[in-house]
Amino acid sequence: MTITRGTFAFVADLVRRRSAIVLEPGKEYLVESRLLPLARAAGLDGVEAFVAHVRRTTDDRVLEAVVEALTTNETSWFRDVAPFEALRDHVVPGWRATGRDGARLRVWSAACSTGQEPYSVVMALADAVPGLDVLATDLSEQVLERARQGVYTQLEVNRGLPAPMLVRHMARVGSGWRVGDEVRRAVTFRRHNLLDAPPAGPFDVVLLRNVLIYFDADARRAVLERVRRALRPGGWLVLGAAETTVGLHDGFEPVVLGRAPLYRVAAPVRPVPSAPVAPHRARAVPVSVVPTPAPGAGLR
Amino acid sequence: MRALVIDDSRTMRRIVARSLQGLGFETLEAEHGQHALDLLAEGPVPDLACVDWNMPVMDGLTFVGRARAEPALRGMTLMMVTTESEQSQIVRALAAGAHEYLIKPFTTDAVRDKLELLGLLPAEEHA
Amino acid sequence: MTTMIAGDDVYAIAEDLFAAMVDGEPGTVRPWTLPLPDWTDPVHAWVDLHGDWSGRAVVTTERATADDLARALLGLPADEAVSEEDLQDAFGEVANVVGGNVKSLLPRTGTMGLPQVASVAPLLPGSALVTQVLLDWGGRVLELTVRDVP
Numbered sequence: 001m002t003i004t005r006g007t008f009a010f011v012a013d014l015v016r017r018r019s020a021i022v023l024e025p026g027k028e029y030l031v032e033s034r035l036l037p038l039a040r041a042a043g044l045d046g047v048e049a050f051v052a053h054v055r056r057t058t059d060d061r062v063l064e065a066v067v068e069a070l071t072t073n074e075t076s077w078f079r080d081v082a083p084f085e086a087l088r089d090h091v092v093p094g095w096r097a098t099g100r101d102g103a104r105l106r107v108w109s110a111a112c113s114t115g116q117e118p119y120s121v122v123m124a125l126a127d128a129v130p131g132l133d134v135l136a137t138d139l140s141e142q143v144l145e146r147a148r149q150g151v152y153t154q155l156e157v158n159r160g161l162p163a164p165m166l167v168r169h170m171a172r173v174g175s176g177w178r179v180g181d182e183v184r185r186a187v188t189f190r191r192h193n194l195l196d197a198p199p200a201g202p203f204d205v206v207l208l209r210n211v212l213i214y215f216d217a218d219a220r221r222a223v224l225e226r227v228r229r230a231l232r233p234g235g236w237l238v239l240g241a242a243e244t245t246v247g248l249h250d251g252f253e254p255v256v257l258g259r260a261p262l263y264r265v266a267a268p269v270r271p272v273p274s275a276p277v278a279p280h281r282a283r284a285v286p287v288s289v290v291p292t293p294a295p296g297a298g299l300r
Numbered sequence: 301m302r303a304l305v306i307d308d309s310r311t312m313r314r315i316v317a318r319s320l321q322g323l324g325f326e327t328l329e330a331e332h333g334q335h336a337l338d339l340l341a342e343g344p345v346p347d348l349a350c351v352d353w354n355m356p357v358m359d360g361l362t363f364v365g366r367a368r369a370e371p372a373l374r375g376m377t378l379m380m381v382t383t384e385s386e387q388s389q390i391v392r393a394l395a396a397g398a399h400e401y402l403i404k405p406f407t408t409d410a411v412r413d414k415l416e417l418l419g420l421l422p423a424e425e426h427a
Numbered sequence: 428m429t430t431m432i433a434g435d436d437v438y439a440i441a442e443d444l445f446a447a448m449v450d451g452e453p454g455t456v457r458p459w460t461l462p463l464p465d466w467t468d469p470v471h472a473w474v475d476l477h478g479d480w481s482g483r484a485v486v487t488t489e490r491a492t493a494d495d496l497a498r499a500l501l502g503l504p505a506d507e508a509v510s511e512e513d514l515q516d517a518f519g520e521v522a523n524v525v526g527g528n529v530k531s532l533l534p535r536t537g538t539m540g541l542p543q544v545a546s547v548a549p550l551l552p553g554s555a556l557v558t559q560v561l562l563d564w565g566g567r568v569l570e571l572t573v574r575d576v577p
Contacts, residue, residue: 037412314502
C-alpha cells in the first residue's frame with residue numbers, strides 16, 4: 001500500500017528540518033522501504049500506522065530513528081541494490097543495442113570513498129560488457145590509497161556484498177579480504193575535486209551518490225552541469241536514493257529503470273528555463289528502447 | 301515475516317534473534333540441525349533460517365543440504381551465520397544450497413544488508 | 428609452521444568482535460600496554476583446532492570482566508547477576524568467535540571443537556605459545572593466546 005501524500009509530506013518535512021536532505025515527491029518508495037522495518041519493530045502493521053505513531057510521540061529518539069533510517073550514509077557494497085540491477089539489466093543492454101559491441105563501457109564513480117562503489121560496479125557489470133573502464137575519484141588521497149589496496153575487514157565485506165561475489169572476486173589475506181586483480185585492474189583511482197573541471201569523458205555512466213548534500217544549491221547545480229558535460233548524450237547519472245536532479249538541473253530526464261530512478265542526459269541540450277520546474281513524474285522507459293531482463297535475475 | 305535461528309549457543313541465538321526482531325521478524329529457535337528439522341515438520345515454514353555451522357547432533361552444512369532437498373522447505377531462504385570464514389568453506393556452503401553467508405562477528409546493519417540483497421526487506425507488499 | 432597467526436590479526440579479530448557484537452560501536456578496545464597482572468579470579472574459555480595444524484585458542488580474564496562481557500552480549504542490565512550457565516554460554520561464544528577467525532588465518536582449512544569454559548587454565552601438553560594479545564576493554568584486561576602442538 002502506497003503511503004498517503006500527507007504521510008509523505010510529514011516525513012519529508014521532518015527529514016528536511018533535521019538533516020537538510022530533501023525528499024521530493026516520487027520518493028515514496030524510499031520512505032516505505034526504509035520505515036517498514038521500523039514499523040514492524042514497533043509492532044505496527046505498516047508505514048501509515050507507524051507515522052501516525054511518530055506524529056504523536058514525544059520521544060525524540062523515535063524522530064531521530066526516522067531521520068537516521070532515511071539518511072544513513074554508510075559505505076557498503078551495492079548500496080541500495082536497485083541501481084546496480086538497473087545498470088546491469090537496463091542500461092547495459094540498451095547500450096549494447098546501440099551497436100557498441102567491442103566498445104568499452106566507461107563509468108565514473110565520482111565520490112568513490114574507500115572503493116566499495118567502483119568495485120561493486122565492476123562486479124555487477126564485468127560479465128555483461130566486452131570491456132569496462134571505471135574511473136573512481138574522491139577528494140581524499142587517504143581514502144583513495146585504501147581503495148587502491150582493495151583490502152577490507154571482515155566487518156566491511158559483511159556490508160552488502162553478496163556471498164557468491166565475495167568468493168568469486170575476493171581472496172582472504174590475513175584477517176581481511178582483498179579484491180582480486182581482475183576487478184582491481186578495471187578501476188583507476190584518482191584524486192579529483194568536484195568543483196573543478198570534470199575528468200576527460202565522455203562517460204556512459206556517472207555515479208554521484210550521496211555527495212551533493214555537502215554542497216550548497218549553487219554548487220550542486222554547477223557540479224551537475226560538469227557531470228552532464230562529462231556524459232555522452234543519452235548517458236546515465238546515478239544518484240543516492242534520496243536525491244534528485246529535479247529542481248536543480250533540467251538537463252537530465254528522470255527515468256525509472258527496474259526499481260531505481262536514474263537520470264538520463266537529455267539530448268539535445270535545452271537551455272535552462274527561468275520558470276520553476278514542475279515536480280517530475282518518473283516515466284518508465286519505452287520497451288522498444290531497453291530490453292527487459294531475464295526472469296529471476298537477482299543481484300547474485 | 302518469520303525466521304528460524306539455529307545455533308548451539310543460546311547467546312548467539314539471542315543476538316541473532318534480537319537483530320531479526322529489530323528488522324521486523326518473529327523468531328523461533330533451535331539448538332542444532334536435527335532440532336530445526338523437527339520444528340519445521342510441525343509448523344508453517346519460516347521465510348528465513350539463520351544457520352550456524354558447528355553444532356552437535358547435526359551441523360549447519362548438513363542441515364542446509366537436507367533443507368534444500370526437502371520440497372516442503374524449498375521456499376525457505378537459508379543464510380549461514382558462522383565463524384567459518386575460509387573461502388573454501390563459503391564455497392562449500394553455497395554449493396550445498398545456502399543463499400547467503402554472514403561471517404561472525406556481524407552487526408545488525410550487516411544482517412539488514414544481507415536481507416535486502418535476498419529481497420526479504422522490505423517485503424514486496426506494494427498493493 | 429604457525430607464522431600465519433600474527434598478533435596483529437588476532438587483535439583485529441578481537442576489535443571486530445567488540446565493535447560489532449559487544450559494544451555496538453568501534454573504539455572500545457585498545458592494546459593493554461602494562462605488564463599482565465596476576466589473575467585473582469580468572470576464567471578461561473577455549474576452543475581446540477584440528478587439521479594440518481593443531482592448537483588451541485584461549486581467552487582469559489577476571490570473572491567480573493567475563494560477567495560484564497556476558498551482560499553485554501546477552502543484553503542484561505548492569506546490576507543483574509550472571510548465572511553460571513549464562514557465563515559458560517556467552518564467554519564460550521567469545522572463544523568460539525575468536526577461535527573460528529584464528530582458524531581461518533591458517534593456510535589449510537581445519538576443524539574446530541566446541542567451546543569450553545573453566546576457572547582452571549587448560550593444559551595442552553607439548554604445546555608452545557604462538558601468539559599472545561592483551562586487550563584493554565574499558566580498563567580491564569583480557570588475554571588472548573594461541574598455542575600450537577608441533
